[in-house]
Amino acid sequence: MRAVITVIGRDMIGILAKVSTTCAEANANVIEVTQSVLQEFFAMVMLIDIEKMNCELGELQESLKSNVSGMTIHVMHEDIFNSMHRI
Amino acid sequence: MLNMTDIMETITMIQDENLDIRTITMGISLLDCCDSDIDRSCEKVYEKIHRCAKDLVKTGCDIEQKYGIPIINKRISVTPIAMLVGASGGDPVKYALTLDRVARAVGVNFVGGFSALVHKGFSPGDKELIESIPRALASTEYVCSSVNIGSTKSGINMDAVRTMGKVVREAAELTADKQCIGAAKLVVFCNAPEDNPFMAGAFHGPGEPDCVINVGVSGPGVVRAALAKASDDCDLTEVADIIKKIAFKITRMGQLVGSEASKRLGVPFGIVDLSLAPTPAIGDSVAHILEEIGLEMCGAHGTTAALAMLNDAVKKGGVMASSNVGGLSGAFIPVTEDAGMIEAARCGALTIEKLEAMTAVCSVGLDMIVIPGDTPAEIISAIIADEAAIGMVNSKTTAVRVIPAIGKDEGEELEFGGLLGNGPVMKINRKSPAKMIQRGGRIPAPLQSLKN
Numbered sequence: 001m002r003a004v005i006t007v008i009g010r011d012m013i014g015i016l017a018k019v020s021t022t023c024a025e026a027n028a029n030v031i032e033v034t035q036s037v038l039q040e041f042f043a044m045v046m047l048i049d050i051e052k053m054n055c056e057l058g059e060l061q062e063s064l065k066s067n068v069s070g071m072t073i074h075v076m077h078e079d080i081f082n083s084m085h086r087i
Numbered sequence: 088m089l090n091m092t093d094i095m096e097t098i099t100m101i102q103d104e105n106l107d108i109r110t111i112t113m114g115i116s117l118l119d120c121c122d123s124d125i126d127r128s129c130e131k132v133y134e135k136i137h138r139c140a141k142d143l144v145k146t147g148c149d150i151e152q153k154y155g156i157p158i159i160n161k162r163i164s165v166t167p168i169a170m171l172v173g174a175s176g177g178d179p180v181k182y183a184l185t186l187d188r189v190a191r192a193v194g195v196n197f198v199g200g201f202s203a204l205v206h207k208g209f210s211p212g213d214k215e216l217i218e219s220i221p222r223a224l225a226s227t228e229y230v231c232s233s234v235n236i237g238s239t240k241s242g243i244n245m246d247a248v249r250t251m252g253k254v255v256r257e258a259a260e261l262t263a264d265k266q267c268i269g270a271a272k273l274v275v276f277c278n279a280p281e282d283n284p285f286m287a288g289a290f291h292g293p294g295e296p297d298c299v300i301n302v303g304v305s306g307p308g309v310v311r312a313a314l315a316k317a318s319d320d321c322d323l324t325e326v327a328d329i330i331k332k333i334a335f336k337i338t339r340m341g342q343l344v345g346s347e348a349s350k351r352l353g354v355p356f357g358i359v360d361l362s363l364a365p366t367p368a369i370g371d372s373v374a375h376i377l378e379e380i381g382l383e384m385c386g387a388h389g390t391t392a393a394l395a396m397l398n399d400a401v402k403k404g405g406v407m408a409s410s411n412v413g414g415l416s417g418a419f420i421p422v423t424e425d426a427g428m429i430e431a432a433r434c435g436a437l438t439i440e441k442l443e444a445m446t447a448v449c450s451v452g453l454d455m456i457v458i459p460g461d462t463p464a465e466i467i468s469a470i471i472a473d474e475a476a477i478g479m480v481n482s483k484t485t486a487v488r489v490i491p492a493i494g495k496d497e498g499e500e501l502e503f504g505g506l507l508g509n510g511p512v513m514k515i516n517r518k519s520p521a522k523m524i525q526r527g528g529r530i531p532a533p534l535q536s537l538k539n
Contacts, residue, residue, distance in 0.1 A: 004089065004094055006094060006095075006098055034091055043095075045091050045094055045095075047089070056149075056152065057152055057153055058149075058152030058153075061152075061155075072102075074098055074102075074155050075155065076097075076098075076153075076154055076155035076156075077153045077154050077155075078089065079154070079343060080097065080154040080155065080156060080340065080343060081089050081093055081094055081097055082089070083339045083340060083342065083343040084093070084097055084336045084339050084340055085089070085093040085096075085097075085336070
């Protein structure tokens with residue numbers, strides 16, 4: 001089972017570090033990261049393995065939001081993307 | 088591997104274009120709760136609904152968190168209560184109060200099924216229930232009511248049509264101090280579907296399993312946004328294709344959420360209802376889709392054609408995305424719940440006559456239309472009869488949910504708030520249909536019914 005974390009907002013130092021640390025604390029393994037910075041706009045998509053995670057997805061989203069303030073963060077199970085975009 | 092464009096598309100749909108699952112509705116059969124003693128019967132109803140639905144709201148919230156998709160409503164539909172009244176006798180309002188109490192206890196937004204199916208005639212239970220509808224709606228908060236008065240197979244029960252004109256008026260009168268909300272929770276159907284998850288017309292048909300999960304998706308905003316991104320040079324074939332693709336994606340999500348809910352609750356998955364259901368929120372309007380297609384305002388000539396195409400494209404896209412499609416499945420046009428329709432009705436571009444034409448090609452009927460408070464019952468009956476005739480002849484569901492704004496006249500407005508929205512009192516044709524309505528009887532089933 002995997003989930004997708006997306007982080008969007010103004011670029012600043014340490015976003016990736018904070019997100020990865022929070023994932024590590026939740027025992028979620030990072031599988032892939034795509035990140036781009038366009039002018040001051042930061043966008044990141046991270047694929048994580050949630051098989052051995054020690055909390056619910058909703059809790060991970062809450063702790064990400066409190067650790068990385070000022071950014072729009074979504075944590076969603078990958079099935080929603082697969083069902084919408086793959087036949 | 089998932090690509091970034093797909094991921095961002097889904098997130099934009101949810102965040103900016105109001106994509107959501109409109110409702111997870113649990114259908115519960117109450118046939119095994121019948122008892123000859125009404126109080127005992129009510130106890131069994133409470134116990135069964137509570138047992139089946141106690142985890143419904145929590146499960147809905149858990150799924151919301153897992154997939155990051157809002158699920159706006161969690162609802163319950165039950166066996167038409169008239170069937171229980173037939174067995175138990177007594178005051179049907181007791182059932183309404185029981186439903187209201189259990190809805191509050193399990194935390195759902197609405198419970199539908201204070202209903203009677205009388206398309207061919209009344210049983211004693213049906214008569215008692217229909218007579219009690221205004222009181223039931225005035226004394227409860229969460230209960231919704233519907234009555235099926237016609238079908239393609241059986242024709243139109245004009246005695247029921249006559250009665251329902253009075254019932255709608257009375258429902259509004261008894262709730263006049265609450266924006267006549269009673270009438271907004273009462274739907275009169277022709278060809279009512281048994282598995283509709285949307286309120287106020289949801290009930291759990293007698294042909295349904297003991298307990299079932301039905302899902303209603305939404306997403307007018309997503310369709311509008313996709314059309315806005317398309318070039319103005321697209322011809323209507325291309326426009327229909329764009330709508331189909333979006334409908335497919337929206338429905339896939341409904342299918343995912345429905346099957347997940349069914350698995351978690353241990354209840355079979357019934358259907359996905361593919362309807363585009365608008366809300367008063369900005370950007371979540373069916374009227375605005377029609378305007379995006381190229382009309383100056385909803386209600387202009389061309390509206391019916393645009394709506395026919397939209398309705399058909401939504402079905403075509405959705406059908407392949409779901410294993411079982413059912414309910415109403417099409418585009419809804421509830422006036423007070425749709426920002427674009429409210430605006431069009433206010434400025435006179437959208438009239439009841441035009442809405443009636445639109446209902447011939449879309450999924451429901453004259454929905455959430457505010458009419459003058461002094462509208463006589465027989466005119467309401469005649470509005471119902473016209474709408475039922477469209478449904479009967481075209482083998483489709485039609486419905487009437489009009490709200491007589493007691494004490495108000497054209498130009499004034501009713502304000503329901505929430506998903507029910509607000510709307511202006513619309514002009515009606517006041518020539519009297521009284522003699523025809525007084526005749527009663529049955530309009531025989533049309534030739535279309537003889538398919539065997």
